[in-house]
Amino acid sequence: MRKRCTWLPSPTSILVSTPFALYIFFALIAFIPALRYMKTGDAGFLYKQATVRYVRLMPPTLVAALLGYIGYACFAGQHTALVEALRPVTGGGWLNALVNSDLSLGDALQAGLWKSLCLGDARYNSPLWCMSIVLFGSYAVYAVLLTFGKLQRRWIIYLILAFVCVAAGATRYLSFLAGIAAADFSRQAEPGKHSEACALSCVALAILIAIFPSVLLPSFLDAYTMQGIACFFFLFGMVRSAILEKMLGRSRTLKRLGKLSFGILLVQFPVLLYFSAWVYTSLVGCDWSYPGAATVSFLVSLPLVYVLSLAFYYAVEVPCGKLCNLIYALFAPAKQPS
Helix, strand or coil: CCCCCCCCCCHHHHHHCHHHHHHHHHHHHHHHHHHHHHHHCCHHHHHHHHHHHHHHHHHHHHHHHHHHHHHHHHCCCHHHHHHHHHHHHHCCCHHHHHCCCCCCHHHHHHHHHHHHHHHCCCCCCHHHHHHHHHHHHHHHHHHHHHHHCCCCCHHHHHHHHHHHHHHCCCHHHHHHHHHHHHHHHHHHCCCCCCHHHHHHHHHHHHHHHHCCCHHHCCCCCCHHHHHHHHHHHHHHHHHHCHHHHHHHHCCHHHHHHHHHHHHHHHHHHHHHHHHHHHHHHHHHHCCCCHHHHHHHHHHHHHHHHHHHHHHHHHHHHHHHHHHHHHHHHHHCCCCCCC
């Protein structure tokens, strides 16, 4: 009888682990406002975020959906050539699932205006599947902070909410809860003799949890639950480690990439699906090998992703932030006379 073999990922796989990066993104959506609220107790900041959240997310989502439609309209059928070029490598046509054949401009506008945010419609741009989670998760964060943020023994509330997420099959939202808990516990933890070692151990533990093979998990745990647990230890360790803060805080490159991260998330898929596919199939048509064509198409796509994400930030995100300020000014509570 042949024994079943399970491949275990290397710890270095965390550098390219897309799920962990995405769930850290979810956790940060909760961690940043939670930490500010824990420090200042300023509920006005949360009211503002809740008021403008849909407006903050809708324009980038709309642009991302239109980018996907433009790519489809300009390179219709390119993905078919890519499927055929990769058939000797993949052995199948699974890439067909990435592009639908019933796309239209009117439908792309609907997807960008509300379908992606409310229903997770990702037909025009695959990363848009998570926008509904971002929207509803954000409102859940604001509600939890405003309702329970000043209570004592909040860890009991976190455990109850975690159980509710698991029981309801909404384990993807555990990362938001992990962000709140990490901010709360990092504020309460007292610095001690071994606090640095503890912080670094938490980061190492988070990496091990994040890369743990899902096929080895017991039935009561799923991959999303593991990602949520990993997010808690990762953020708690990062914020408590003076070494990591000093090392990463000096990097201008990381700060710039952090600023562009939302744009990178939304523009990279159309670039890869259409431009990179065109480069790859063109090189394969010139008898290039798979490793060579894949490497070149990847390298020439990186500058384009960077330029588009930079344009996305200044042309979409910055004006969107200003629009949110104007809208909130219309609804902001009147200041009480002193």
